[in-house]
Amino acid sequence: MEETSLRRRREDEKSIQSNEPKTTSLQKEVGLLSGICIIVGTIIGSGIFISPKSVLANTESVGPCLIIWAACGILATLGALCFAELGTMITKSGGEYPYLMEAFGPIPAYLFSWTSLIVMKPSSFAIICLSFSEYVCAAFYSGCKPPDMVVKLLAAAAILLITTVNALSVRLGSYVQNVFTAAKLVIVAIIIISGLVFLAQGKTKNFQNSFEGAQTSVGAISLAFYNGLWAYDGWNQLNYITEELRNPYRNLPMAIVIGIPLVTVCYILVNISYFTVMTPTELLQSQAVAVTFGDRVLYPASWVVPLFVAFSTIGAANGTCFTAGRLIYVAGREGHMLKVLSYISVKRLTPAPALIFYGIIATIYIIPGDINSLVNYFSFAAWLFYGMTILGLVVMRFTRKDLERPIKVPIFIPVFVILISLLLVLAPIITKPAWEYLYCVLFILSGLIFYFLFVHYKFEWAQRISRPVTKHLQMLMEVVPPEKDPE
Secondary structure (H helix, E strand, O other): OHHHHHHHHHHHHHHHHOOOOOOEOOOOOEOHHHHHHHHHHHHOOOHHHHHHHHHHHHHOOHHHHHHHHHHHHHHHHHHHHHHHHHHHHOOOOOOHHHHHHHHHOHHHHHHHHHHHHHHHHHHHHHHHHHHHHHHHHHHHOOOOOOOHHHHHHHHHHHHHHHHHHHHHOHHHHHHHHHHHHHHHHHHHHHHHHHHHHHHHOOOOHHHOOOOOOOOOOHHHHHHHHHHHHHHHOOOOHHHHHHHHEOOHHHHHHHHHHHHHHHHHHHHHHHHHHHHHHOOHHHHHHOOOHHHHHHHHHOOOOOOHHHHHHHHHHHHHHHHHHHHHHHHHHHHHHOOOOOHHHHOEEOOOOOOHHHHHHHHHHHHHHHOOOOHHHHHHHHHHHHHHHHHHHHHHHHHHHHHOOOOOOOOOOOOHHHHHHHHHHHHHHHHHHHHOOOHHHHHHHHHHHHHHHHHHHHHHOOOHHHHHHHHHHHHHHHHHHOEEOEOOOOO
16 A cells, blocks of 8 residues: 555656656557458448439439449549558548648648538438438338437437447447448348349349440439449548558558458449349339348348348448547647547547547437438538549649658549549539538638638637636546647
8 A cells, every 4th residue: 555655656756857748649459450340331331221222213224323333432442542642651640631731731621620520520420320220210110200309319329329439448449340340241241142042043134134224414423423422431431540550551551452342342242132132113112222122032030131231330330430530639639629629538548529529519410310411411522522632642742752652553543533523523513403512612611710710810819718618628528638740
């Protein structure tokens, strides 16, 4: 007892004598397997169970529909390879944020963090949790639509649970991700194997004349890509936790090269399986494609499908929360958000304040609960910044030749992805103009007001308000500032 007290006194004296502030950093807990699981687990969520209907509605035939799914996988892989160069050249967590900062300076980086923190990441989290909630509720409200209040409350509960798990432990969040990734691969395997069995039995009628009546307009194809790429979103998630990757120069590109092609193959086979038991018309009329597939193939064990689809969506939500919290952490560290958002839990070594903030914003998005509107907002803003970030890669080839590039992709790859991103941003505006795209642009630009008021000029009255708030939250949540931003 006396030895313990003496040790504590010595530690206190050492702390008092030291001029260096106590700091804590994120731990390198994520290996190759966990990295692959984060990519696969985040991509395979609600998209493959929702988007097939939208992709088919725009292509209007089976052949082009399958081609779109393959093309989306190729585009996601090319984009991820560009991000692999960025991630190994600038080994900072936060995804697009540090890349835009390095390439274009603080204003584009701030606009990305503003848009991502308030619109893209929380809306994506909310969409996935709403999808999870709808599939779970469907099992208890067979034959009728579940009440909106029940769906929203369950979605809010899912957000609370996932945020808590990730705030408690990096290792726990990673473990949960691995478990749910395994679960979702089970349901994908069930659908694929069932479809292949039907295919082997000669169920190929829906693949005959598969290009007949295909929609070939640029607008229709672009909208099909829009919906298909929503299902692939998450291909860049590993770049948000680069600082927590063990051996990022090796594990980041390997996780991308293994994870995304695996998802692409799964998506194509899942769609083939759907078409073995449903005609295009039946698929378009289905309220839940995977549930309809299960009813026709797995009855009386069709309950397995909505159960494992729920696992799939909650796994995707966990992966999104796990990575998005790091974006808020980095933005706070750079001084672009409240400083307390960059603080790290002393006991848990996780960016707990950032994760809690993220969970609160996502819960607010649950209230309106309009999935289609949220998807449109998300996709428009996401591909605007994907294109801008990869443009930054091309710019830094000329302006930052001094940076070491362990991975260097051929220049035509980023140029191609930039052109496709431009098309994806402009296509919905040209083919189907809607006020929501204008609102999205105005909302992004409104971030400039906050930047100049609170970040660039740092008015003293704002600082006087934020300092006591930060101090109080620091004591309440037992968090400390991070180490100095690594170079």
